[in-house]
Amino acid sequence: MQISSRFTIGIHVFACMEIFGNDHKITSDFLAASINVNPVIIRKILSQLKNAGLIEVARGTGGTKAARPIEEITFYDVYLAVDLLEEGELFHFHENPNPACPVGKNIHTALDDKLLRIQGAMENEMKKYTIADVVKDIKKRL
Amino acid sequence: MQISSRFTIGIHVFACMEIFGNDHKITSDFLAASINVNPVIIRKILSQLKNAGLIEVARGTGGTKAARPIEEITFYDVYLAVDLLEEGELFHFHENPNPACPVGKNIHTALDDKLLRIQGAMENEMKKYTIADVVKDIKKRL
DNA sequence: AGAAATGTAATCATTGACATTACATCTTGA
DNA sequence: TCAAGATGTAATGTCAATGATTACATTTCT
Numbered sequence: 006m007q008i009s010s011r012f013t014i015g016i017h018v019f020a021c022m023e024i025f026g027n028d029h030k031i032t033s034d035f036l037a038a039s040i041n042v043n044p045v046i047i048r049k050i051l052s053q054l055k056n057a058g059l060i061e062v063a064r065g066t067g068g069t070k071a072a073r074p075i076e077e078i079t080f081y082d083v084y085l086a087v088d089l090l091e092e093g094e095l096f097h098f099h100e101n102p103n104p105a106c107p108v109g110k111n112i113h114t115a116l117d118d119k120l121l122r123i124q125g126a127m128e129n130e131m132k133k134y135t136i137a138d139v140v141k142d143i144k145k146r147l
Numbered sequence: 148m149q150i151s152s153r154f155t156i157g158i159h160v161f162a163c164m165e166i167f168g169n170d171h172k173i174t175s176d177f178l179a180a181s182i183n184v185n186p187v188i189i190r191k192i193l194s195q196l197k198n199a200g201l202i203e204v205a206r207g208t209g210g211t212k213a214a215r216p217i218e219e220i221t222f223y224d225v226y227l228a229v230d231l232l233e234e235g236e237l238f239h240f241h242e243n244p245n246p247a248c249p250v251g252k253n254i255h256t257a258l259d260d261k262l263l264r265i266q267g268a269m270e271n272e273m274k275k276y277t278i279a280d281v282v283k284d285i286k287k288r289l
Numbered sequence: 290a291g292a293a294a295t296g297t298a299a300t301c302a303t304t305g306a307c308a309t310t311a312c313a314t315c316t317t318g319a
Numbered sequence: 320t321c322a323a324g325a326t327g328t329a330a331t332g333t334c335a336a337t338g339a340t341t342a343c344a345t346t347t348c349t
Contacts (some may be wrong), residue, residue: 006148006230006336007239009306014241022249032325039248040241042222043308048326065316066326073160088148093216097149097337099182104179107289108162115284119222119276126272130265141265142257147249148305151337174294185339190295208349209294239306295346304337315326 011050011087012080014040018050019078020143022070026147030068057086066136071127081128081134084125095124148177153192153229154222155199156182158188160192161278162222162285164212170211192229223273237266 016038022031029035033051038046051069054060059082062069071078097114102109156216159182164173171177175193179186193211196202201224213220240258244251 007153008237009148010241011306013238013254013258013262017241017244017250019255020254020257023248030325034325039245039251041243041245041251042241045309045328046307048328049307052327061324063287063316064314064326065324067316080265095150096150096155099152099159099184101183102159103181103183108159108166108285109181109183111153112159112162112281112286114288115162115281116155119280120155123222123269123272123276127265127269130268132182134261134265137259139254139257143250143253146253146256153337154291172294176294187297187340188338190297191338194296204348206295206345207293209347290349292327293340293347294322294347296344297342298342301339302337303339304335305335306334308333309331311328311330313327316324317320317322318324 007086008118009088012082012097014042014047014050015052015054015083016080016085016136016139018047018054018060018069019071019075021082023075023136023140024143026070031070032067042115054083057082059086073137075140076137079132080134081131084128084131094120095127096120118145150226151196151230154226156184156189156192156276157196157225157229157282158222160189160196160211161217161225162281165217165278165282166285168212173212176211177273195231196225197227199224200247201225202226213278217278220278221274222276223270225278226270226273236260236262238262 006056018036021036021039025031033044035048036047051062055062059072059078060069061072098113104110155273160178163181175186175189178189193202193204197204201220202211203214218277228285240255242255245254
């Protein structure tokens, strides 16, 4: 299964805020036009980013901006905010291995540390990239 | 989104083959009893593992065994076999960013290298663990 | 031939993603 | 103060994937 497009949309949102923030008010309609998804989807994602403390959204008047310098917002921050995993676990374990079977009884504990390490490797790599890196790459291409 | 339980089931299958292979014929019904899922699901996963060249399945007579020494079968092999990703990409990119927007036009190329590195970090960690490691851990607990 | 398996198609329930409509609520400016 | 422009969010709908289940054709060995 793939990681939801909410993640790349979240990055896209920050890139727009940084690149257009001085000239435009960054509304959900504005973002929806650049990202090309429904504005309600954007508002849902903005809500998740806001709950994670990554952005500030102005009610009534409208518009949104980053709550911290974009050098300090990593891919992992965005991932955590928008792609909430059940109990934070990347791997979906089969639910009811047979406890009467020597393998079924022990498979979970035998696997857990390894699965955590794999998940950790991905998350650590995610922490290496910030919104600022993406914005820099986009500006290089303008 | 989580990685499908087919992955942990696939590992479980190998563990059963190794631990019970001398005493039992490893049929889909036998595996289904230990894993506690429907035998047809098991047969589907066995079919994927077979197509990947990881196991051999006996038609008619029944039973399955690893096609290679389990020291040489990594988590990544199993993952690739059972959790086929669309074009092999872990991240689902939003499909149609606006090409008339400077950000929309460039977001994909600005992100791709970083997303590949993140996916690569996960896959590399997966390559570090083999079925033999799991079997060893299970035997330790018996 | 018959028993025991695998291979696979068909159907179903459930879940999550994303789209869309609708409307309540908030804020500010005229 | 009220109308315009936004956000917040509930309700519905479509689509795809997972996993359960039934059914049956096919294969192999005895």
